[in-house]
Amino acid sequence: MAGSIKSVRGTRDLLPPETETWNFVEATVRDVFRVYHFQEIRTPILEDLQLFQRSVGEETDIVSKEMFAWEDRARAQSEKGQWLALRPENTAGVVRAYIEHKLWERPGLQRFYYIGPQFRRERPQKGRYRQFYQIGAEVVGPSAAGSESPAVDAELLEMLATLLDRLGIQGWSLKLNSVGCANDRPIYLQALRDALKDVVHTMCSDCQRRAVTNPLRVLDCKVPEDQPIIEKLPRMADYLDESCRTHFAEVRKILTAMDVPFTIDHRLVRGLDYYTRTAFEFTHGALGAQNAILGGGRYDGLSESLGGPPAPGIGFAIGEDRLVMTLQESAGVADRPADVYIAPLGAGMNLHAAKLARELRKQGVVVIAGDESFKLKKSLETASKLGVSFALILGENEVNSGQYALKNLSTGEQAGVGKAEIAGIVKPLSAIPKRSEGSL
RNA sequence: GUGGGUAUAGUUCAGUGGCAGAACGCCAGACUGUGGCUCUGGAUGUCGUGGGUUCGACCCCCACUACCCACCCCA
Numbered sequence: 028m029a030g031s032i033k034s035v036r037g038t039r040d041l042l043p044p045e046t047e048t049w050n051f052v053e054a055t056v057r058d059v060f061r062v063y064h065f066q067e068i069r070t071p072i073l074e075d076l077q078l079f080q081r082s083v084g085e086e087t088d089i090v091s092k093e094m095f096a097w098e099d100r101a102r103a104q105s106e107k108g109q110w111l112a113l114r115p116e117n118t119a120g121v122v123r124a125y126i127e128h129k130l131w132e133r134p135g136l137q138r139f140y141y142i143g144p145q146f147r148r149e150r151p152q153k154g155r156y157r158q159f160y161q162i163g164a165e166v167v168g169p170s171a172a173g174s175e176s177p178a179v180d181a182e183l184l185e186m187l188a189t190l191l192d193r194l195g196i197q198g199w200s201l202k203l204n205s206v207g208c209a210n211d212r213p214i215y216l217q218a219l220r221d222a223l224k225d226v227v228h229t230m231c232s233d234c235q236r237r238a239v240t241n242p243l244r245v246l247d248c249k250v251p252e253d254q255p256i257i258e259k260l261p262r263m264a265d266y267l268d269e270s271c272r273t274h275f276a277e278v279r280k281i282l283t284a285m286d287v288p289f290t291i292d293h294r295l296v297r298g299l300d301y302y303t304r305t306a307f308e309f310t311h312g313a314l315g316a317q318n319a320i321l322g323g324g325r326y327d328g329l330s331e332s333l334g335g336p337p338a339p340g341i342g343f344a345i346g347e348d349r350l351v352m353t354l355q356e357s358a359g360v361a362d363r364p365a366d367v368y369i370a371p372l373g374a375g376m377n378l379h380a381a382k383l384a385r386e387l388r389k390q391g392v393v394v395i396a397g398d399e400s401f402k403l404k405k406s407l408e409t410a411s412k413l414g415v416s417f418a419l420i421l422g423e424n425e426v427n428s429g430q431y432a433l434k435n436l437s438t439g440e441q442a443g444v445g446k447a448e449i450a451g452i453v454k455p456l457s458a459i460p461k462r463s464e465g466s467l
Numbered sequence: 468g469u470g471g472g473u474a475u476a477g478u479u480c481a482g483u484g485g486c487a488g489a490a491c492g493c494c495a496g497a498c499u500g501u502g503g504c505u506c507u508g509g510a511u512g513u514c515g516u517g518g519g520u521u522c523g524a525c526c527c528c529c530a531c532u533a534c535c536c537a538c539c540c541c542a
Contacts, residue, residue, distance in 0.1 A: 346542030407502035
C-alpha cells in the first residue's frame with residue numbers, strides 16, 4: 028500500500044501466535060521470581076535526561092549517541108523546557124524510585140523486578156531493535172540490610188539459572204568477572220593504559236580508538252590478531268583490593284555449592300559506568316552476533332551518584348526479544364485453538380448461540396461462534412481450519428429438543444448432548460489446573 | 468555512524484526490454500443440516516519511491532527510502 032503508515036524504524040508488531048511465547052516467558056518469570064520474593068515495580072518510560080547522564084554515564088555510547096531525548100516545552104514562559112528521554116534501560120529508574128520514595132525506610136532488602144520496553148536509537152539488526160523489551164530485577168538496600176553480601180549476588184545468579192532451565196533454554200553459559208570498585212579500578216586502569224602504550228600501535232584500528240576512549244573495551248576485542256596481545260595485558264583480578272577479592276571468592280564458592288555452572292572470564296566488561304565488583308553475562312549460541320541474552324552486575328555507588336544515600340545493589344536485564352528468539356529456535360510456535368466452535372444455523376440462531384456461548388465461557392470453555400448466515404459446510408470448514416476440536420451445531424432442532432449436536436472434528440463422531448454436559452466433553456484436561464496457563 | 472545484501476499477490480519466492488507468474492493462503496461452488504481429501508472457478512499487485520535511457524522499463528542506469536545481515540555497541 029503506497030502512502031500507508033508503517034511501524035517506525037526499529038520497532039515491530041508482535042502478532043499471535045508469537046505473543047503466546049511472550050506470555051509464556053512472562054508468566055514463567057513471574058512464577059520463578061515470586062518464590063525469591065521479588066515484587067514487580069513499574070517505573071515511567073519517560074524520565075529526566077539527567078537521570079541517565081548521571082547513572083549510565085555521559086561518555087557511554089548509550090547516552091552519548093543512542094538516546095531518544097528532546098527538550099520538552101516549558102511550562103511557563105519564564106521557565107526553560109525540561110530535557111526528557113525515553114529510558115534506554117531500567118536500573119536507573121528503579122534506583123531513582125528507591126530514592127524518591129525513601130524505600131530504605133522499608134524493612135530489609137528491596138527486591139524488585141520489571142518487564143517493559145526500553146529504547147535505544149541504534150541501527151537495527153538481528154536481536155536488536157530500537158524499542159526492545161527487558162525483564163530485569165534489582166536488589167537494593169542499606170548495607171545494614173545485607174545488600175553488599177556476596178550471598179545476594181549468588182542468589183540472583185542462581186535464580187537466573189533456575190529461570191532459564193524452567194523456560195527450557197538449553198546450552199546457556201554464565202560468564203563471571205569482577206570489575207573492581209572505586210578503590211581499585213583507577214589503579215587497574217592506569218596499569219592497563221601503561222601496558223597498552225607500548226603495544227597499541229600494533230593492534231586493530233578499533234582498539235587504538237578504544238585505548239583512548241575506554242581502555243576496558245580493548246579486552247572485548249574479537250580481532251584474531253589482537254588476541255595474543257590481549258592475553259598478556261594485566262588482569263583486573265590481580266588488582267582487586269582485599270575486600271573485592273574476598274567478595275568475589277565468596278560468590279564463586281556459593282555458586283559452586285549450589286551447582287550453578289559458570290566460567291570466569293577475565294575479559295568480561297560492561298558498557299555502563301555504574302557497574303562495580305560482580306559482573307556477569309549469560310550467552311547463548313544461535314543468536315547471531317547478539318549472543319548475550321542477559322547481563323548485569325553490582326552497582327554499589329549508583330544511589331550516591333543520583334543524590335541518594337549509600338544503597339549498594341545488584342541487578343540484571345534480560346533481552347526478552349532475544350530470549351523469545353532462542354526459545355523459538357528449539358520449539359516452534361503453534362496457535363492455541365479454541366475448545367469449541369458454535370455453528371448457528373438459520374435465522375434467529377445468533378441469539379441462541381450468544382446465550383450458549385456465555386454459559387460455556389462462564390465454565391471456562393474457550394468458545395468461538397460463527398454466524399447464522401453461514402452455511403453449515405462453511406462453519407465446519409472454518410472450525411477445522413482453526414484447529415478447534417469440537418463443533419456444536421445450533422439450529423432449530425437443537426433449540427426445540429435441548430439436545431445439541433456436538434461433533435468431534437478429529438474423529439467425525441457426532442452425538443446429541445444436553446447443555447450441562449458440553450463443558451465436560453469439550454474442555455481439554457490440560458485446562459483444568461489453574462496455574463498452567465501459557466504452556467508451549 | 469560504516470560496509471554488504473534485498474525490495475514482485477496476504478505469505479514464501481520465480482520471472483522476461485514487448486499482455487504480471489507459481490506454490491501456499493483467502494473467497495465461492497460441486498442438488499438446500501455435515502468439515503478435513505479431491506475437483507472447478509474467482510479475487511488480490513501503482514512489480515518499494517522518484518527520476519533517467521528507450522518506440523516501449525517490473526527488467527538497464529542514477530538517486531532516495533525501507534528491511535535484513537555484519538561492524539560498532541549492548542539486552
